[in-house]
Amino acid sequence: MTGAEQGGGDMTADNDHEVVLRLTDLVKTFPGVRALDGVQLEVRAGEVHCLLGQNGAGKSTLIKVLSGVHRPDSGTVEWLGQPVSFSNPQAAMKAGIATIYQELDLVDDLSVAENVFLGHEPRRLGFVRRGAMAERTRGILGSLGHEEIPARRMVHALQAAGKQVVSMARALSQEARLLIMDEPSAVLAHDEVENLFRIIRRLTARGIAVIYISHRLEEIREIGDRVTVLKDGRTTAANLSAAQTPTSELVSRMTGRTIEYVFPPRPDEPPAREELLRVRDLSRAGEFRDVSLSVAAGEIVGIAGLVGSGRSELLETIYGARRPDTGTVELAGKALRPGSVGSAVRAGMGMAPEERKSQALLLGEPIYRNMTLATFTGLARLGFTNARRERAESDRIAGSLDLRPLDVRRPVGTLSGGNQQKVVVGRWLLGDTRLLLLDEPTRGVDVGARAELYRVIRRLAAEGVGVLLVSSEVPEVLGLSDRVLVMREGRVVHQAPSTELDEDTVLDLVMAGSLMEGAPA
Amino acid sequence: MTLSEGTGLQTPAKPGPEPAPPGGRKRPWAGEAGESVTRNLVLVGVLVALIVIGAITQPELYGNSTWVWTNILSILQLASVVGVVTVGMTFVIIGGGIDLSVGAIVALAGVWCTTLATQSYGAGGMIFTALVVGVAVGLVNGLLISYGRLVPFIATLAMLVAARGLAAAISGKQTQISANTFINGIASTKILGIPVLVYILAAVAVAGWILLNRTTFGRRTVAVGGNPEAARLAGIDVKRHTMLLYGLSGLCCGIAAIMLTSQATSAQAAMGNLYELDAIAAAIIGGTLLSGGRGTIVGSILGVLIFATITNLFAINGLSTEAQNMVKGGIIVAAVLVQQFRFQSVTRLFSRT
Numbered sequence: 001m002t003g004a005e006q007g008g009g010d011m012t013a014d015n016d017h018e019v020v021l022r023l024t025d026l027v028k029t030f031p032g033v034r035a036l037d038g039v040q041l042e043v044r045a046g047e048v049h050c051l052l053g054q055n056g057a058g059k060s061t062l063i064k065v066l067s068g069v070h071r072p073d074s075g076t077v078e079w080l081g082q083p084v085s086f087s088n089p090q091a092a093m094k095a096g097i098a099t100i101y102q103e104l105d106l107v108d109d110l111s112v113a114e115n116v117f118l119g120h121e122p123r124r125l126g127f128v129r130r131g132a133m134a135e136r137t138r139g140i141l142g143s144l145g146h147e148e149i150p151a152r153r154m155v156h157a158l159q160a161a162g163k164q165v166v167s168m169a170r171a172l173s174q175e176a177r178l179l180i181m182d183e184p185s186a187v188l189a190h191d192e193v194e195n196l197f198r199i200i201r202r203l204t205a206r207g208i209a210v211i212y213i214s215h216r217l218e219e220i221r222e223i224g225d226r227v228t229v230l231k232d233g234r235t236t237a238a239n240l241s242a243a244q245t246p247t248s249e250l251v252s253r254m255t256g257r258t259i260e261y262v263f264p265p266r267p268d269e270p271p272a273r274e275e276l277l278r279v280r281d282l283s284r285a286g287e288f289r290d291v292s293l294s295v296a297a298g299e300i301v302g303i304a305g306l307v308g309s310g311r312s313e314l315l316e317t318i319y320g321a322r323r324p325d326t327g328t329v330e331l332a333g334k335a336l337r338p339g340s341v342g343s344a345v346r347a348g349m350g351m352a353p354e355e356r357k358s359q360a361l362l363l364g365e366p367i368y369r370n371m372t373l374a375t376f377t378g379l380a381r382l383g384f385t386n387a388r389r390e391r392a393e394s395d396r397i398a399g400s401l402d403l404r405p406l407d408v409r410r411p412v413g414t415l416s417g418g419n420q421q422k423v424v425v426g427r428w429l430l431g432d433t434r435l436l437l438l439d440e441p442t443r444g445v446d447v448g449a450r451a452e453l454y455r456v457i458r459r460l461a462a463e464g465v466g467v468l469l470v471s472s473e474v475p476e477v478l479g480l481s482d483r484v485l486v487m488r489e490g491r492v493v494h495q496a497p498s499t500e501l502d503e504d505t506v507l508d509l510v511m512a513g514s515l516m517e518g519a520p521a
Numbered sequence: 522m523t524l525s526e527g528t529g530l531q532t533p534a535k536p537g538p539e540p541a542p543p544g545g546r547k548r549p550w551a552g553e554a555g556e557s558v559t560r561n562l563v564l565v566g567v568l569v570a571l572i573v574i575g576a577i578t579q580p581e582l583y584g585n586s587t588w589v590w591t592n593i594l595s596i597l598q599l600a601s602v603v604g605v606v607t608v609g610m611t612f613v614i615i616g617g618g619i620d621l622s623v624g625a626i627v628a629l630a631g632v633w634c635t636t637l638a639t640q641s642y643g644a645g646g647m648i649f650t651a652l653v654v655g656v657a658v659g660l661v662n663g664l665l666i667s668y669g670r671l672v673p674f675i676a677t678l679a680m681l682v683a684a685r686g687l688a689a690a691i692s693g694k695q696t697q698i699s700a701n702t703f704i705n706g707i708a709s710t711k712i713l714g715i716p717v718l719v720y721i722l723a724a725v726a727v728a729g730w731i732l733l734n735r736t737t738f739g740r741r742t743v744a745v746g747g748n749p750e751a752a753r754l755a756g757i758d759v760k761r762h763t764m765l766l767y768g769l770s771g772l773c774c775g776i777a778a779i780m781l782t783s784q785a786t787s788a789q790a791a792m793g794n795l796y797e798l799d800a801i802a803a804a805i806i807g808g809t810l811l812s813g814g815r816g817t818i819v820g821s822i823l824g825v826l827i828f829a830t831i832t833n834l835f836a837i838n839g840l841s842t843e844a845q846n847m848v849k850g851g852i853i854v855a856a857v858l859v860q861q862f863r864f865q866s867v868t869r870l871f872s873r874t
Binding site for chain 2: 319321341342344345346351353358359360361362363364365369373374376377380383384385427
């Protein structure tokens with residue numbers, strides 16, 4: 001049904017190993033989004049099975065279903081030959097499926113041993129047997145080749161790599177037979193990755209299966225046995241050989257579109273534009289370095305990059321929500337006070353932040369008060385708010401954005417994600433916004449509202465507003481922007497007019513250039 | 522969805538007010554203030570019930586209309602000083618903070634405005650001193666919290682201890698008699714048969730209502746308490762506003778200090794004891810969310826009146842203050858429980874797995 005193909009999977013030597021996990025036609029929907037739309041996956045004992053897919057392809061949701069956080073709407077999960085449905089994470093863990101998330105969920109103020117056995121401490125008469133616990137922890141750490149980590153050391157004293165080992169020890173202490181690792185190398189330095197691979201090989205030698213998620217193709221080629229590719233919630237290729245599948249095939253499986261993006265047409269002739277935003281050598285330790293960029297009036301500039309590439313941090317720093325270590329931001333030739341949102345807003349900047357609910361909205365307050373959150377002072381007289389005018393102005397904007405339902409007195413928390421986003425964008429249409437910063441403007445937004453948001457953004461540009469846009473979705477960046485910057489590991493590594501780029505090239509640049517090298521084609 | 526972001530003293534997770542289900546029944550008053558109107562009507566009902574209980578337990582007294590009028594006035598007078606403090610407290614809590622130092626500020630302002638030196642400047646000098654001391658101490662609280670990044674609970678707890686200490690030092694632990702006839706006359710004067718203190722409470726409450734509901738200051742307060750990050754990213758100076766909120770609370774304490782000094786015709790370091798608890802309790806009963814972002818002045822005033830009526834009810838029935846405190850404690854718990862059940866509709870309770 002989904003066009004999933006059995007690629008050259010049987011090339012690998014795992015045929016003699018039993019299948020521990022089999023997913024068939026897994027579907028999971030959230031309001032407005034079909035996160036999983038027919039996923040097939042087969043994992044054998046003792047293999048490293050890699051999951052590949054762009055942001056939003058459904059990898060995270062899939063992990064959450066496997067680890068018992070979400071329950072699938074339909075489809076079957078077969079674990080050790082039995083159909084199962086985990087009602088909570090504890091149930092999955094008890095069955096032998098352990099998940100190591102990117103943000104390692106350890107308790108910083110407990111010791112290594114206490115973390116390893118958290119929730120299943122060896123006990124006698126209700127008392128924790130601390131000695132036995134430490135002893136067994138040492139045993140497990142030893143089996144991972146890390147006896148140097150002291151069992152009684154506080155976890156916060158460990159580096160990220162050490163914490164990751166503790167997380168794996170925790171999984172082993174519960175006799176996990178499947179270990180799911182979500183981008184484990186993202187928190188590691190380069191030489192630590194080798195060590196991680198060594199541990200993984202020890203695990204697989206004991207027959208433990210590993211689902212390994214990474215954006216870095218070179219890692220997948222090195223540690224992986226088989227690869228399953230997800231796109232838009234579907235399996236587009238299953239059980240490819242990790243070592244031998246040509247890069248071009250992997251990329252095309254990841255990118256071939258099925259979601260229709262409807263982008264408004266670009267103006268034929270870009271008018272002579274005056275420069276609006278000028279960022280020079282902006283740096284923040286650990287986030288991004290020496291970023292220089294400019295946005296002209298009426299121009300849409302898109303930033304493509306993975307989560308963690310520093311793109312959101314960059315946007316927030318330009319906006320003044322974070323203070324840069326070095327560098328300057330100028331709007332229309334006027335330098336902004338570093339680290340001051342007020343200064344940016346007064347100069348005519350507006351931002352729709354990444355996390356709509358926690359960063360942008362007062363969910364219990366009416367729509368119009370959310371729309372006027374940045375402008376109510378200007379609409380007021382002598383400090384008295386003018387609710388009638390605020391409602392009238394909001395009504396006007398809501399109408400032009402096709403907000404539904406069109407009742408600005410309703411609490412904004414009752415709207416759908418797409419309409420909430422319209423409120424956030426609408427906030428900046430009320431004032432004299434000259435530059436709009438958009439961080440993931442269509443996350444959690446359904447297809448219809450997406451197209452409307454695109455139209456609004458394009459219309460704003462036509463009116464002379466500059467737009468700086470960040471998105472994980474490469475087609476969105478390409479389709480909407482006039483010019484594209486690619487960010488990787490805190491640096492702008494490439495920029496070009498969007499007409500000169502295609503999706504594969506951008507993906508390639510975004511993913512550490514790894515697709516270019518070392519692959520048999 | 523993230524779990525509720527916990528900071529200090531908090532009520533549990535705060536979902537938005539339950540939206541009316543699409544196509545559900547419409548309530549005639551369900552405008553933007555619908556939620557709080559309903560809640561305040563409930564509070565009025567509680568108040569009426571308390572009065573009815575009083576009438577049932579003491580039918581002879583309630584048969585005497587002169588006595589009833591006098592009793593109502595004494596309840597209002599009892600509520601007036603705490604009521605003024607509660608208005609300031611309501612702003613602080615809506616703004617996402619808490620002020621434990623209000624009682625101590627009342628004492629410090631009271632003591633400072635009744636020193637012999639201050640009294641020599643006359644009534645105007647005394648009132649000015651009380652207000653300035655209140656605002657200044659409040660702003661120090663605000664500075665520590667906004668720019669020193671102290672947790673409000675800790676900063677104002679420290680101020681509670683320090684301000685009372687300073688008050689004791691200034692007064693030399695003595696009761697300072699007020700010799701000013703104008704100040705002393707405030708509490709004993711009635712206009713149209715109603716004590717001036719009640720007018721002061723009414724004026725502060727009305728001013729507070731306007732400030733919260735009709736001004737940019739009030740709008741910022743709700744934004745800063747409801748979602749500080751959103752407020753910040755919308756260009757609101759969250760730190761400055763937070764500081765001003767504590768200054769406002771201090772101002773209310775200054776006003777309350779004058780009222781209390783007038784009532785006692787004296788001031789001492791122990792005055793205003795435990796006002797912080799009364800004010801916080803009244804605000805919570807009035808529907809103010811401890812995590813910030815929601816609350817009403819009307820609700821808080823009703824909360825104060827309910828407490829004062831309970832005190833009065835126990836007094837006229839000759840019951841002990843111990844029993845009275847237990848009942849008050851129970852009412853606080855009940856109020857919070859009712860709030861939670863209002864916000865998590867029955868369907869949500871059942872849909873939980």
